[in-house]
Amino acid sequence: MxxxxxxxxxxxxxxxxxxxxxxxxxxxxxxxxxxxxxxxxxxxxxxxxxxxxxxxxxxxxxxxxxxxxxxxxxxxxxxxxxxxxxxxxxxxxxxxxxxxxxxxxxxxxxxxxxxxVKPRYDHDGTEHDKCVFLGHDAQYDVWFHIKWGEVVLRFGDEPQENRAMCLGDARNAKAYANAVEMVRKYIQDPS
Incomplete structure (x- = not known):
C-alpha cells in the first residue's frame, strides 16, 4: 500500500x-x-x-x-x-x-x-572495546567485537559466567550461525 x-x-x-x-x-x-x-x-x-x-x-x-x-x-x-x-x-x-x-x-x-537496531541488553565490554551491535536473533543480542574479531551473543542480565558457552556448543547453536551471518553482512557493508 x-x-x-x-x-x-x-x-x-x-x-x-x-x-x-x-x-x-x-x-x-x-x-x-x-x-x-x-x-x-x-x-x-x-x-x-x-x-x-x-x-x-x-x-x-x-x-x-x-x-x-x-x-x-x-x-x-x-x-x-x-x-x-x-x-x-x-x-x-x-x-x-x-x-x-x-x-x-x-x-x-x-x-x-x-x-x-537497539540492543535489549548491555554489552559487558567497555566503550574502548569497539563492539558493534548488529541486531537480534531470537532471545540474543548479537554484538561484533571489532578489536578481537569475536561474535558475542548477549542474553539476559545474568553475570557473564552464567551466559558463557564453550566454543564447540556455541558454534553448533543456530543463533551462532545466524550471528556469524550478521557479522558477514556488517563486514561487507558497515553503514
Whole structure:
C-alpha cells in the first residue's frame, strides 16, 4: 500500500491548520528538488528527461520555490497558489505523488531499521572495546567485537559466567550461525 497517493495528498492539502499547506508543499518540492542533478539545481531546469525530479515545464518554478522554502521555511501565497492550480483535475503538486511515495517509503524503511537496531541488553565490554551491535536473533543480542574479531551473543542480565558457552556448543547453536551471518553482512557493508 502506497504511503503517498494523489488522494492522500489532496486530503493533506485540505488541512486548515495555519501554515500546514505551505510546509507540506514546500517539503514536497524539496523532496522532488533533491532528485534533480546538481547542474539542473543550479540552472533551475531539467536536462535529463528521465521521469525523475521536476518535469521540464515545472523545473524553473519547482526549483525556485524549493530553494525559497529551504532558505525561509515557508512559501509565499503566490507560490502555494501556483502549486494548487488545477492539473488534470487535481492540484499541480499531486502529479509528483509517485516520486514522493518513493521518498516516504525510503524514510519509513530507514526509521524501521533504526528502530529495530537497539540492543535489549548491555554489552559487558567497555566503550574502548569497539563492539558493534548488529541486531537480534531470537532471545540474543548479537554484538561484533571489532578489536578481537569475536561474535558475542548477549542474553539476559545474568553475570557473564552464567551466559558463557564453550566454543564447540556455541558454534553448533543456530543463533551462532545466524550471528556469524550478521557479522558477514556488517563486514561487507558497515553503514
Amino acid at each position: 502506497a504511503l503517498v497517493t494523489k488522494a492522500k495528498m489532496i486530503a493533506s492539502l485540505n488541512d486548515q491548520r495555519p501554515g500546514f499547506k505551505e510546509r507540506y508543499i514546500g517539503k514536497a518540492l524539496v523532496a522532488i528538488f533533491n532528485f534533480q542533478t546538481e547542474d539542473e539545481k543550479s540552472a533551475n531546469s531539467t536536462d535529463n528527461h528521465n521521469n525523475i525530479g521536476f518535469s521540464g515545464s515545472d523545473a524553473k518554478d519547482g526549483s525556485i520555490t524549493a530553494k525559497y522554502f529551504l532558505k525561509h521555511g515557508t512559501l509565499l501565497d503566490w507560490m502555494v497558489d501556483n502549486w494548487m492550480k488545477d492539473f488534470r483535475g487535481s492540484p499541480r503538486i499531486t502529479k509528483y505523488a509517485r516520486q514522493l511515495n518513493i521518498v516516504a517509503e525510503a524514510k519509513a524503511a530507514k526509521a524501521a531499521k533504526a528502530e529495530k
